[in-house]
Amino acid sequence: MLLIDRLKNGDIESLGLLVKECKAVCINHLLKKTNCDMDTAEDVFTEAIVDFGEKVVAGTVNDIKNLKGYMVGTCYNKWLSNYRKARRISEQEPDVERYFYDYMEPEEASAIEEMRELLHEVSGKALQMLSESCQSVIRYFYIEERDMKEIASLMGFASTEVARATKYKCFKKLREHVAGLERTIY
Amino acid sequence: MFQKTPRTRSRFRTNNLLIMQLSDRENELINKFLDREASESDLTEIESLKNTSEPFRVELLKQKAIISSLKAREKARKFEAVRAMVAAHAIEIDEDLDDSDYVVEDDTPIISLNNQQDSDPVASNAEISARPPYLRYAAAIAVLLTIGFLLYTVVGGGMSADELYVAYYQPLDPSVSTRSETQDKVENPLDPYLAGDYQSAITTLEDAIADTTNSAMLSVYLGISLLEVGRVEDAEAVLSEIYQKYANDFSGQHAEWYLALMALKDDPEKARQAFQQIVDQQGMYEGQAKKVLEEM
Numbered sequence: 421m422l423l424i425d426r427l428k429n430g431d432i433e434s435l436g437l438l439v440k441e442c443k444a445v446c447i448n449h450l451l452k453k454t455n456c457d458m459d460t461a462e463d464v465f466t467e468a469i470v471d472f473g474e475k476v477v478a479g480t481v482n483d484i485k486n487l488k489g490y491m492v493g494t495c496y497n498k499w500l501s502n503y504r505k506a507r508r509i510s511e512q513e514p515d516v517e518r519y520f521y522d523y524m525e526p527e528e529a530s531a532i533e534e535m536r537e538l539l540h541e542v543s544g545k546a547l548q549m550l551s552e553s554c555q556s557v558i559r560y561f562y563i564e565e566r567d568m569k570e571i572a573s574l575m576g577f578a579s580t581e582v583a584r585a586t587k588y589k590c591f592k593k594l595r596e597h598v599a600g601l602e603r604t605i606y
Numbered sequence: 607m608f609q610k611t612p613r614t615r616s617r618f619r620t621n622n623l624l625i626m627q628l629s630d631r632e633n634e635l636i637n638k639f640l641d642r643e644a645s646e647s648d649l650t651e652i653e654s655l656k657n658t659s660e661p662f663r664v665e666l667l668k669q670k671a672i673i674s675s676l677k678a679r680e681k682a683r684k685f686e687a688v689r690a691m692v693a694a695h696a697i698e699i700d701e702d703l704d705d706s707d708y709v710v711e712d713d714t715p716i717i718s719l720n721n722q723q724d725s726d727p728v729a730s731n732a733e734i735s736a737r738p739p740y741l742r743y744a745a746a747i748a749v750l751l752t753i754g755f756l757l758y759t760v761v762g763g764g765m766s767a768d769e770l771y772v773a774y775y776q777p778l779d780p781s782v783s784t785r786s787e788t789q790d791k792v793e794n795p796l797d798p799y800l801a802g803d804y805q806s807a808i809t810t811l812e813d814a815i816a817d818t819t820n821s822a823m824l825s826v827y828l829g830i831s832l833l834e835v836g837r838v839e840d841a842e843a844v845l846s847e848i849y850q851k852y853a854n855d856f857s858g859q860h861a862e863w864y865l866a867l868m869a870l871k872d873d874p875e876k877a878r879q880a881f882q883q884i885v886d887q888q889g890m891y892e893g894q895a896k897k898v899l900e901e902m
Contacts, residue, residue, distance in 0.1 A: 432687045436695075439688065444697040451699065466689045470681065473688075481768055497776060505802070536671045543675040562673050563680045565836070588637060598672055 427473050435473050442469075442491040449492050454499050464502065468494045477564060538605060539598065546597035554590035561587050632662050640669055642837065670805075767870045767877070770898055775867050777804075777830050778860055799827050804834035822848055822857035830864060842868060856890070863891045866898075878902055 426434035443465060450461040468491060475481040484490050547555055553575065560566045560574060568580040568587075577583045628636075635652050638644040644652065655662040777799070795814035798806035811828040815821040825848045832841035845861040845868075852858035866880035881902075884895035 432684055433691075435688055436691045439691045439695050443692060443695050444700070447697060448700045462689070462692050466685055466692050469688050469692070470684045473684070484766070484768070501776070505800075532667065535668065536675075539668060539671045540675040540678065543672045544679050546672075547676060558676070559680070563677055591637075595669065595672065598668075 424476055428477050432473070435469050438469055438472065438487075438491070442488055445488050446491050446495045450495055450499060453496065454503075456499065460499075464495055464499045468498050471498070474564075538602065542598055542601040542605070543594075546594050546601055549597045550590060550593055554586075554593060557583070557587050557590050558594060562591075628661060628665060632659070632665075636662075636666050636669055639666065640673060642835070767874050767902075770901060771867055771870045774894060774898060775864075777834060778826065778864075795824065796827065799831060804831040807831040808835065822852050822855065823860075826857050826860045826864075829861065833864070833868070838868065838871075859884075859887075859889045859891060862889075863895075866895070874902065 423434055423437065446465045446468070447458070447461045450456055450464060451458070454461075456464075472481065472491070472494065547558060550558065557571060557575065560571045561568075566574075568583045571577070571587070572580050572583040575583065575586075577586065632655065635644070635648055635655070638648055639652055652666070656666065657663075795810040796807075798804070798810050808828065808831045811824050811831060815824050815828065818824070825844055829841045829845035829848065832838075832844060842865065845865050849858050849861040849865060853862070862880070862884060866877055866884060869877035869880055878899065881895040881898050884891050885899065
């Protein structure tokens with residue numbers, strides 16, 4: 421089976437091939453060029469591999485002629501992006517604080533954050549409460565961002581309209597399960 | 607800093623119990639919004655409801671948070687699985703690493719994503735020419751690390767349009783923008799953009815653009831955010847408008863650069879013309895455009 425097909429089937433293990441192929445050159449490049457430690461380099465490389473797999477599934481990357489060069493470049497960009505983000509966050513804390521004060525009541529900002537944490541906690545459990553087919557539809561549409569045509573084909577639905585209606589019903593059920601779990605916690 | 611109060615928590619709890627009381631139209635609007643299928647008139651209605659209906663606003667927020675959580679969980683699961691593979695695969699530290707370790711040579715194994723069985727990952731490299739060491743160029747491009755890196759990966763030659771796009775595309779960093787409304791007046795709307803939350807950035811930037819008369823740079827960030835979430839046609843429309851209006855300003859040059867990168871995906875010849883035009887204009891992206899053209 422093609423690597424791209426294995427990835428599209430959710431076979432994460434197939435990324436092991438890329439790890440084997442590219443780890444040495446990517447890690448050594450990061451260590452040498454950024455002076456980061458081994459843990460950071462491995463984290464960055466892991467992120468790059470995961471992103472690569474997602475891009476392949478989404479069809480935004482194909483026809484890679486120089487895989488090692490591509491992965492070295494991706495790793496370096498990712499390290500740079502993480503570095504800039506960390507620097508920005510540390511520099512902009514006062515602005516973030518001001519943002520909350522300017523746009524909403526402090527207690528509301530806090531409550532929204534609390535709500536997000538709670539939803540993060542319960543959404544995985546709620547997904548598990550759905551039927552397997554519903555879980556697949558939700559995963560395909562919201563997590564893997566596949567289009568309805570592909571979902572209809574994967575799930576054996578008669579049309580994209582059936583896929584769309586099923587997705588709607590499944591997400592509604594998910595929302596109800598989340599609400600139920602929220603109530604048990606509140 | 608922020609005090610958690612029972613009053614606010616109870617308000618969210620109340621709203622949670624009210625979710626089933628949203629009208630069919632309100633539910634339809636939320637569904638369309640989350641599925642990125644809302645029309646202009648839908649979006650106007652959504653904005654209005656966000657300001658007038660607390661249950662609608664909270665429900666929209668919650669459903670967005672659920673989807674974000676599912677994505678974050680999946681990402682974390684993949685990360686853990688791949689991280690274990692990375693940790694398990696031992697490598698030797700090579701302090702003498704040079705470009706030959708990752709510049710393609712004739713016998714370098716290649717994994718072809720569409721045409722190659724992974725049981726036989728070594729493909730013929732007849733189409734790939736040997737490349738000169740990039741290090742000879744590195745000294746000349748050490749001024750900016752990012753630009754340096756782009757040259758570093760591209761100088762070898764023979765990159766596909768996708769590889770060129772990936773090598774050169776990255777969201778515009780507001781910290782390197784010119785002083786304008788982005789720093790003086792509307793810094794806050796850029797927070798989601800800075801945090802990489804491009805879906806939220808679209809909303810905050812659209813709001814900010816509606817509130818200011820000098821919104822060219824904000825529109826550039828909006829175009830990039832649209833691109834990041836996959837709304838390519840919308841991104842093209844926004845960036846094209848900015849380019850047409852402000853071709854000689856910084857915002858117009860940014861827009862022109864991103865439009866050229868976008869063209870790489872669909873129409874390499876159109877992209878080539880766009881990059882050539884950037885070179886001819888001798889603007890801020892002249893150097894990068896030259897390098898892309900050399901590689902095409």
